[in-house]
Amino acid sequence: MFPPHSASLPLLILLAHTFTRASASSQYCSLKPPRSGSSSSSPARGVTDVSTDVIASAWYPGWLAADFPPSSISWSKYNAMTFSFATTTPDVSTIALDDISEQTLPQFVSAAQENGVSALLSIGGWTGSMYYSTAVATAENRSAFVNAVLDLVTKYNLDGIDFDWEYPGKTGLSCNVVNPDDSANFLQFLQELRNQPAGKNLILTAAVGIEPFVGSSGQPMNDVSQFATVLDRIAIMNYDVWGSWSATVGPNAPLDDSCAPSSDQAGSAVSAVAAWTAANFPANQESLLRIYNINILSEITLGLAAYGHSFRVTPTAALQRGNSTAIAPYPNFDASAQPAGSADTPGDTSSDPCGDSNGVSGIFTFAGLISSGFLNLNGSAATGIDYVFDSCSQTPFVYNQTSQVMVSYDDAASFAAKGKFINAEGLLGFAVWDVTGDQNDILLDSLHEAMGIQAVCDS
Ligand SMILES: *[C@@H]1O[C@H](CO)[C@@H](O)[C@H](O)[C@H]1NC(C)=O
Ligand SMILES: *[C@@H]1O[C@H](CO)[C@@H](O)[C@H](O)[C@H]1NC(C)=O
Ligand SMILES: *[C@@H]1O[C@H](CO)[C@@H](O)[C@H](O)[C@H]1NC(C)=O
Ligand SMILES: *[C@@H]1O[C@H](CO)[C@@H](O)[C@H](O)[C@H]1NC(C)=O
Numbered sequence: 001m002f003p004p005h006s007a008s009l010p011l012l013i014l015l016a017h018t019f020t021r022a023s024a025s026s027q028y029c030s031l032k033p034p035r036s037g038s039s040s041s042s043p044a045r046g047v048t049d050v051s052t053d054v055i056a057s058a059w060y061p062g063w064l065a066a067d068f069p070p071s072s073i074s075w076s077k078y079n080a081m082t083f084s085f086a087t088t089t090p091d092v093s094t095i096a097l098d099d100i101s102e103q104t105l106p107q108f109v110s111a112a113q114e115n116g117v118s119a120l121l122s123i124g125g126w127t128g129s130m131y132y133s134t135a136v137a138t139a140e141n142r143s144a145f146v147n148a149v150l151d152l153v154t155k156y157n158l159d160g161i162d163f164d165w166e167y168p169g170k171t172g173l174s175c176n177v178v179n180p181d182d183s184a185n186f187l188q189f190l191q192e193l194r195n196q197p198a199g200k201n202l203i204l205t206a207a208v209g210i211e212p213f214v215g216s217s218g219q220p221m222n223d224v225s226q227f228a229t230v231l232d233r234i235a236i237m238n239y240d241v242w243g244s245w246s247a248t249v250g251p252n253a254p255l256d257d258s259c260a261p262s263s264d265q266a267g268s269a270v271s272a273v274a275a276w277t278a279a280n281f282p283a284n285q286e287s288l289l290r291i292y293n294i295n296i297l298s299e300i301t302l303g304l305a306a307y308g309h310s311f312r313v314t315p316t317a318a319l320q321r322g323n324s325t326a327i328a329p330y331p332n333f334d335a336s337a338q339p340a341g342s343a344d345t346p347g348d349t350s351s352d353p354c355g356d357s358n359g360v361s362g363i364f365t366f367a368g369l370i371s372s373g374f375l376n377l378n379g380s381a382a383t384g385i386d387y388v389f390d391s392c393s394q395t396p397f398v399y400n401q402t403s404q405v406m407v408s409y410d411d412a413a414s415f416a417a418k419g420k421f422i423n424a425e426g427l428l429g430f431a432v433w434d435v436t437g438d439q440n441d442i443l444l445d446s447l448h449e450a451m452g453i454q455a456v457c458d459s
Contacts, residue, residue, distance in 0.1 A: 029116070029457035031056050031079050054453055055233065055301050055429030059084045059122065060108060061436060062101035068436040070108040075115035076455065077444055081435065082120040082162045082205070083108050086152065087128030092135045092144045095123055095152060105156050113159075118203055121152060122162035126173060127353050132165045133177035136185040146193045153202060160203025160232070163190075169214040175354035180216040190230040207303070207431075208234045210241065210272035212279040225280035228299050235431035236276065238269045239305035242408065244338050244362050248330040249313060252408045253305040254393035255417050264330055268393070269302055269418060273425055276300060298428045304418055304447070306437030308369065308409025310362040312337040315401050319386070327388040327397050331406070339405045342368020364407050365437035374398045379412055379442045389413065412446035419450030 030053050057080035060073065073081065083105055087096045097105065105121070112119035124132060135145040149161055166172040168182035179185070193199045206227070215221040227234075241257075242250030250264060251257075257268040265271075282299050311333035320326040340346040344360040351357045369375045374385050375398070381387035386399040394417040399406045410418075422430060430447065438444055447453075 029076075029455040031453050032456045053079065054451065055080055055431075056448075056453065057081060057235075057301065057429065058432035058435035061434050062104050062108075063098065064436050065100055065104040070104065070111040073111070073435055074441055074444065075111065075117055077441065077448060078117050080118045080120060080160075080203070081108075081112050082122045082431075084122045084434070085125035085128045085164065086121055086123045088124060088131035088135055090131055090134075092131070092141045093148050095148050109157055113157075118159035119157075120160040120162045120203060120205065121156065121158050122164045122207070123149070124164035124166060124207075126166050129164070129166045129172055130176050130353070132168070132186075133179045133182050136182070136189040137179060142185070142189045142192055145189060146196060146199070149193060150196060150198050153198065158202075160205060162205045162207060162235075164207040166207075167209055167214070169216070169218065170209075173352060173354050174356055180218070183213040183215055183221065186213070187226055187230070190227070194230045203232050204230065206231055206234045207237055208276075210236060210238055210267040211275050212281065220275065221279055223280050224276070225282075228280070228282050231299065233299040233301055233428055234276070234281065235301045235303045236269070236272045237303040237433070238267075238272050239303060239307075239433065240309070241267050243309040244311065244335060249311045249333050249397070249406055249408060250330055251390060251393035251395045251397075252307075252309050253395060253410055253414070255414070255421060256392055256394065259392035261330070269421060273300060273302070273427065298426050300427050301429045301431045302418060302422055302427055304415060304430050304432045304443075305410050306367075306432050306434065306443055307343075307363050307365045308407045310339045310341050310364055310405050310407045312339055312404055313399065313406045314404060318399050318401070318404070318406055325386050327386050327399050327406070329390070333406070338362050339403070342372055364409065366409060366411070366443060367437055367439040369398070369407060369409060370439050374400065374407060375411075377439075379439070394418070410443065412442050415443045415447040416450035419447040423451055 032053060056078045058078060059082045060070070061084050083101070086101070089096050109119040134141065136142050152158065153161065165186065168186045169178060169180060171178055190204065194204065212220040212224045213227070239253040241254055242252060250266065254268040256270045257265040258270060313331050313333045317331040317333070318327060320328045338360055339362055340348070340360040341363040342365055343363045346360070348360050349357060364372065366379070370377060370379065373382055376382050381398055386401065387396060389396045395408060395414045396411050397406060397408050419430070432438070432444070
């Protein structure tokens with residue numbers, strides 16, 4: 001089984017509140033969705049401010065800084081940006097940053113703050129979560145880990161921390177430490193961090209899977225509302241739902257799956273928001289009002305994929321019978337011939353940090369689909385490439401019959417559909433993995449437009 005967020009790219013989170021953006025001319029802007037009627041009650045601690053600002057965020061992969069320095073980010077279209085990743089280590093007092101991240105993080109933080117964007121640092125990711133479990137396992141370790149986090153905040157002048165633990169109580173990378181009490185210990189750790197004077201006003205976010213955190217039984221918890229009282233928000237990583245580890249080709253980031261054949265319902269934004277909401281994580285619903293008598297807006301942001309997964313598929317499997325251009329749904333693929341993606345070095349056989357040989361990830365960024373000829377510069381399918389837009393998942397597939405490469409990805413229409421869903425559900429906003437994957441903001445601009453996001457400025 002090949003994990004989500006494959007080897008080179010893990011994932012994660014985001015967020016910020018009441019974001020005002022200060023430009024050099026001391027004009028202040030915030031990003032507003034077209035929502036009516038903000039609540040006027042005062043925010044509870046640890047709960048997102050009841051402003052109507054939308055959270056427009058993305059993750060910045062620090063290891064790509066040479067090709068994509070912080071100055072390349074379209075800062076005015078975001079109000080939170082999360083630097084990825086600092087990693088857990090065997091020593092609970094040490095949270096590690098590689099050399100390029102250490103060099104880039106200070107520039108990233110100043111660029112963000114100069115643009116009125118909150119700067120967060122994400123800890124963990126697919127390959128960096130190995131020692132989360134031990135870091136929160138005992139009172140002594142939690143206290144040391146709290147101090148290590150706060151030291152990073154001070155050292156880098158961070159506005160917040162994103163916890164991208166993949167995953168509490170559940171196997172991610174094969175050598176991660178996993179303990180049945182992970183979720184309970186994680187909650188205690190977050191409470192202890194929040195209770196520190198220096199933790200009170202920090203933005204605390206978590207990148208989470210499409211099902212709620214698992215409890216000691218290994219099953220998703222029925223009630224995760226306590227997490228909502230200490231986190232400002234979560235980002236649901238609604239991607240890597242299908243990929244090279246799956247039985248057939250399927251959508252990387254489905255908006256919906258209830259309209260798919262029942263055997264192909266592997267989860268979606270619709271099912272994930274429903275599952276977190278049913279477990280009392282606030283999504284613009286009344287459960288916390290009932291339980292704690294606090295009036296809060298949603299603390300859920302939807303994770304969006306500016307990338308896709310590739311599969312090797314024969315033309316016989318890829319195309320509908322009797323039609324030389326129509327892509328068949330959920331075709332079989334050859335897992336032993338994983339095509340290299342735009343983020344890979346072809347022929348790469350390197351192994352992950354657990355020593356498992358993963359080879360190439362097969363991930364194509366949206367921009368990589370353009371540079372490798374699948375898509376035109378404007379994001380439409382190139383001549384000679386088969387294309388289908390799956391109306392259930394609201395995501396497209398492209399196929400090159402000669403190379404036998406099929407890619408499931410998100411295009412501008414997918415981002416627009418997800419933006420409308422975010423508004424319709426009253427979610428807090430979005431988090432894109434990752435900020436380098438878009439091409440000239442084709443996806444981001446489509447999302448802003450669909451959500452009706454406007455910069456409201458006063459000078
Ligand atoms: C506490 O952290 C240390 C590393 O700093 C680790 O060796 C130890 O196993 C941890 N305790 C538990 C119970 O996981
Ligand atoms: C093949 O499928 C495409 C797309 O669904 C359709 O427009 C076209 O008419 C089909 N061609 C044939 C020969 O059935
Ligand atoms: C996108 O680009 C292609 C190739 O240049 C062109 O044929 C197509 O009309 C363009 N589509 C839009 C919507 O502009
Ligand atoms: C399809 O793949 C072949 C073989 O790799 C390549 O030569 C061709 O340019 C690709 N077609 C398109 C339209 O990109």
